[in-house]
Amino acid sequence: MSLTNILKAENLSMTYKRGRAEVVHALTEVNFKIDPAEMVLIFGPSGSGKSTLLHLLSGLEKPTSGSIKYEDKEITTLTDKELTTFRRDEVGYVFQSWELIDHMTAVENVESPMYPSKLDSGELRTKSLKTLRQLDLYDRENHFPKELSGGEQQRVAIARALVKEPKIIFADEPTGNLDQETGETIMRLLKKVCRLGTAVIIATHNEELRRYADRVVRISNGRLG
Numbered sequence: 001m002s003l004t005n006i007l008k009a010e011n012l013s014m015t016y017k018r019g020r021a022e023v024v025h026a027l028t029e030v031n032f033k034i035d036p037a038e039m040v041l042i043f044g045p046s047g048s049g050k051s052t053l054l055h056l057l058s059g060l061e062k063p064t065s066g067s068i069k070y071e072d073k074e075i076t077t078l079t080d081k082e083l084t085t086f087r088r089d090e091v092g093y094v095f096q097s098w099e100l101i102d103h104m105t106a107v108e109n110v111e112s113p114m115y116p117s118k119l120d121s122g123e124l125r126t127k128s129l130k131t132l133r134q135l136d137l138y139d140r141e142n143h144f145p146k147e148l149s150g151g152e153q154q155r156v157a158i159a160r161a162l163v164k165e166p167k168i169i170f171a172d173e174p175t176g177n178l179d180q181e182t183g184e185t186i187m188r189l190l191k192k193v194c195r196l197g198t199a200v201i202i203a204t205h206n207e208e209l210r211r212y213a214d215r216v217v218r219i220s221n222g223r224l225g
């Protein structure tokens with residue numbers, strides 16, 4: 001075991017209000033950590049809290065209570081502006097519903113999280129096209145999301161997370177809409193990126209992804225265990 005968890009979360013809880021009176025306990029007292037170059041699968045049924053956990057760990061939403069540290073930096077107390085910068089520089093995120101930007105082409109979507117950047121626009125474009133090709137997307141770079149199939153859109157979303165070479169990648173049901181072969185290509189690519197030093201956290205209810213993981217953590221009813 002390494003002493004250098006890239007991410008360590010303690011006693012994370014998240015409650016949502018539904019309607020006026022109902023309170024949903026989406027997560028309860030969750031503890032979680034991950035090392036660089038480790039791939040962890042968060043495995044659980046629909047509604048168990050996987051997406052909520054990924055949102056919190058990546059700084060997309062703030063927990064109701066608990067602590068989240070990246071190396072030694074607590075992110076739950078950052079301002080919204082600081083969080084945005086943190087997310088841009090450190091985090092790659094593949095959303096369950098992809099969240100591609102409709103009015104941007106595939107390659108512009110891939111470039112979008114890198115702005116503002118130290119690289120010039122030519123370098124950004126070269127990098128983005130290379131990443132799209134790693135995901136077997138050829139001749140699709142100038143297509144808009146609505147001109148792409150579901151599987152192609154999903155791969156654009158994955159390219160967008162990989163292109164920044166982040167320290168940590170979150171992928172929410174990354175193979176959800178893909179045929180088995182494309183799913184395997186994506187998992188192998190995530191594994192390769194992981195082996196080069198990136199921590200990878202995958203949420204899924206797909207049993208088949210278990211074999212790629214260094215560690216599998218179960219979640220049910222908002223509790224890890």
Ligand SMILES: Nc1ncnc2c1ncn2[C@@H]1O[C@H](COP(=O)(O)OP(=O)(O)O)[C@@H](O)[C@H]1O
Pocket residue numbers: 016017018024025026044045046047048049050051052053
């Ligand atoms: N914004 C929200 N408002 C109210 N309830 C929510 C919200 N987001 C998630 N939930 C509830 O929290 C629980 C966990 O949801 P989620 O994290 O999306 O689970 P999973 O990703 O495992 O399917 C569910 O009961 C869901 O209905």
Ligand SMILES: [Mg+2]
Pocket residue numbers: 050051052096172
């Ligand atoms: Mg989900």
